[in-house]
Amino acid sequence: MARNVEFNEAEAIQKAMRVFWEKGYHGASLRDLTTAMQINSSSLYNTIGDKEELFVRCVQHYTDLRKQDWQLRLASERPALEVLVEYIQCAVDIIIAEENSCLAIKAAFEMATSDERVRAILKADSEYGEAFLRELLRKAVAQGAIQTEESPELLADYFNSTWKGWHESYILHKDPIRIKKMAQYFIKQIGK
Amino acid sequence: MARNVEFNEAEAIQKAMRVFWEKGYHGASLRDLTTAMQINSSSLYNTIGDKEELFVRCVQHYTDLRKQDWQLRLASERPALEVLVEYIQCAVDIIIAEENSCLAIKAAFEMATSDERVRAILKADSEYGEAFLRELLRKAVAQGAIQTEESPELLADYFNSTWKGWHESYILHKDPIRIKKMAQYFIKQIGK
DNA sequence: CCTTTTCTGAAACGTTTGATTCAGAATAAA
DNA sequence: TTTATTCTGAATCAAACGTTTCAGAAAAGG
Numbered sequence: 486m487a488r489n490v491e492f493n494e495a496e497a498i499q500k501a502m503r504v505f506w507e508k509g510y511h512g513a514s515l516r517d518l519t520t521a522m523q524i525n526s527s528s529l530y531n532t533i534g535d536k537e538e539l540f541v542r543c544v545q546h547y548t549d550l551r552k553q554d555w556q557l558r559l560a561s562e563r564p565a566l567e568v569l570v571e572y573i574q575c576a577v578d579i580i581i582a583e584e585n586s587c588l589a590i591k592a593a594f595e596m597a598t599s600d601e602r603v604r605a606i607l608k609a610d611s612e613y614g615e616a617f618l619r620e621l622l623r624k625a626v627a628q629g630a631i632q633t634e635e636s637p638e639l640l641a642d643y644f645n646s647t648w649k650g651w652h653e654s655y656i657l658h659k660d661p662i663r664i665k666k667m668a669q670y671f672i673k674q675i676g677k
Numbered sequence: 678m679a680r681n682v683e684f685n686e687a688e689a690i691q692k693a694m695r696v697f698w699e700k701g702y703h704g705a706s707l708r709d710l711t712t713a714m715q716i717n718s719s720s721l722y723n724t725i726g727d728k729e730e731l732f733v734r735c736v737q738h739y740t741d742l743r744k745q746d747w748q749l750r751l752a753s754e755r756p757a758l759e760v761l762v763e764y765i766q767c768a769v770d771i772i773i774a775e776e777n778s779c780l781a782i783k784a785a786f787e788m789a790t791s792d793e794r795v796r797a798i799l800k801a802d803s804e805y806g807e808a809f810l811r812e813l814l815r816k817a818v819a820q821g822a823i824q825t826e827e828s829p830e831l832l833a834d835y836f837n838s839t840w841k842g843w844h845e846s847y848i849l850h851k852d853p854i855r856i857k858k859m860a861q862y863f864i865k866q867i868g869k
Numbered sequence: 870c871c872t873t874t875t876c877t878g879a880a881a882c883g884t885t886t887g888a889t890t891c892a893g894a895a896t897a898a899a
Numbered sequence: 900t901t902t903a904t905t906c907t908g909a910a911t912c913a914a915a916c917g918t919t920t921c922a923g924a925a926a927a928g929g
Contacts, residue, residue: 585790642858
């Protein structure tokens with residue numbers, strides 16, 4: 486009966502995500518966003534909604550991408566410890582390569598204290614990340630690659646929060662070797 | 678020959694710091710700030726400067742307070758390991774008690790990527806924090822309380838970035854027990 | 870006291886903000 | 900093709916933004 490939406494919503498969210506990622510929620514203006522998304526603000530308000538709704542969708546999109554990555558890694562049939570070590574090395578590479586750090590952490594510190602929806606998304610993301618680690622640890626123990634008296638729950642929780650600090654370190658020191666050494670020490674610790 | 682400044686600059690900075698701490702740089706408006714500081718914007722611009730300058734001063738003030746705390750703890754004559762453990766427990770208490778998390782971390786993620794002055798202040802703060810830990814570790818080893826094959830440099834760096842992640846965890850999960858358990862595990866690790 | 874310099878408070882600056890309006894183009898269904 | 904509906908783009912909204920202005924109050928030095 487009528488006209489269809491002209492722009493690709495998924496692509497637009499992707500582009501908006503990059504803007505929020507770089508500038509933060511308050512630092513990104515609607516003009517920044519609509520320019521990057523290549524749509525008019527009326528189209529934005531007719532389809533997605535206001536700035537907060539757009540931000541929520543972007544954060545959700547970001548965590549969706551991570552979830553996909555975790556699922557792929559979990560599906561691997563290689564030894565769990567190998568998968569875990571590779572994941573850590575990959576995380577380090579991202580910390581070093583990504584100029585704008587991590588959207589999830591930035592959003593947590595800027596928005597999760599005041600926006601309950603953002604907090605819920607990031608909490609779910611964090612819990613999924615821990616479940617991913619827990620599962621790998623459980624497997625690695627079963628495969629005899631790791632022996633520990635600590636519970637996989639505690640270790641997963643601990644590991645997950647450990648490399649968050651690496652992001653901040655890299656912002657301040659911009660020193661890849663620093664991060665790599667910490668990761669090296671971290672991996673060495675797991676083996677014990 | 679003339680009138681003196683009416684307001685106490687140190688007190689005003691302290692009040693502005695609390696606003697930035699809660700709302701972030703972009704989230705805090707000049708009206709928020711001048712209202713909290715109980716001064717007129719003309720006074721602000723005549724004495725301190727613009728918003729960025731005020732923010733820099735607030736972050737500097739925040740890191741100055743931390744530095745004082747570290748110096749006091751370093752001056753203690755009690756066993757170094759004891760001082761270290763107490764410091765960690767104190768850090769945990771702050772994470773749990775402080776509703777607005779940590780200004781230094783928030784500023785790092787929001788501003789340090791785009792504002793070189795903020796980055797420099799936070800980098801110096803981070804380095805001082807590491808030196809504090811390094812010194813405690815060095816003493817603890819000398820006192821025979823710790824034995825490790827790792828360098829104090831690496832360990833200090835690693836420790837320092839470890840509890841940054843705890844802040845994010847607490848924002849998302851608001852779970853004091855989670856943090857306490859991680860701290861417990863962390864302290865246990867040091868002893869080994 | 871008077872003079873000189875400085876600080877304060879209220880008002881306003883131009884700009885940018887997030888958000889809305891609406892005429893007209895576009896298109897799916899009848 | 901017509902009709903009914905929806906989307907788009909440009910213009911615009913009021914509010915809030917960071918910042919500046921300036922008259923007048925304040926006070927230290929002579």
